[in-house]
Amino acid sequence: MIENNSKDEIREFTSLISHSGKRLIETVNNVLDIAKIQTGQIEIKKKPIFIYSIFSDLFTFFNPLANTKNISLNYHNQDSECVLIYSDESRLSIVN
Numbered sequence: 001m002i003e004n005n006s007k008d009e010i011r012e013f014t015s016l017i018s019h020s021g022k023r024l025i026e027t028v029n030n031v032l033d034i035a036k037i038q039t040g041q042i043e044i045k046k047k048p049i050f051i052y053s054i055f056s057d058l059f060t061f062f063n064p065l066a067n068t069k070n071i072s073l074n075y076h077n078q079d080s081e082c083v084l085i086y087s088d089e090s091r092l093s094i095v096n
Contacts, residue, residue: 052077055075
C-alpha cells in the first residue's frame with residue numbers, strides 16, 4: 001500500500017521504475033538495431049579501438065554510482081592498452 005511507504009521510498013520506487021523503463025526501451029532499440037544491421041539498413045563503420053579506452057570509460061561512468069551503493073568496482077589493466085578491436089565505436093559507447 002502506498003500509504004505505508006515514506007516519501008523517500010516512493011521516490012526510490014519511482015526512480016527504479018523510470019530507470020527500468022529506460023533500460024527496456026534501450027534493449028528494444030538495440031534489438032531493432034541488430035535487425036537493421038542484419039538487413040543492411042544500418043552501416044557498421046569499423047575502426048580500430050583500444051580495449052583500455054572502453055574499460056576506462058565504463059569505469060569512469062559507473063564508479064560514482066557504485067560508490068553510492070558501497071560497491072567497489074575495479075579492473076586490472078595488464079597490457080590492455082596495446083589490445084585493439086575493430087568495431088563501430090558508436091555502438092560501444094555508453095553515451096550515444
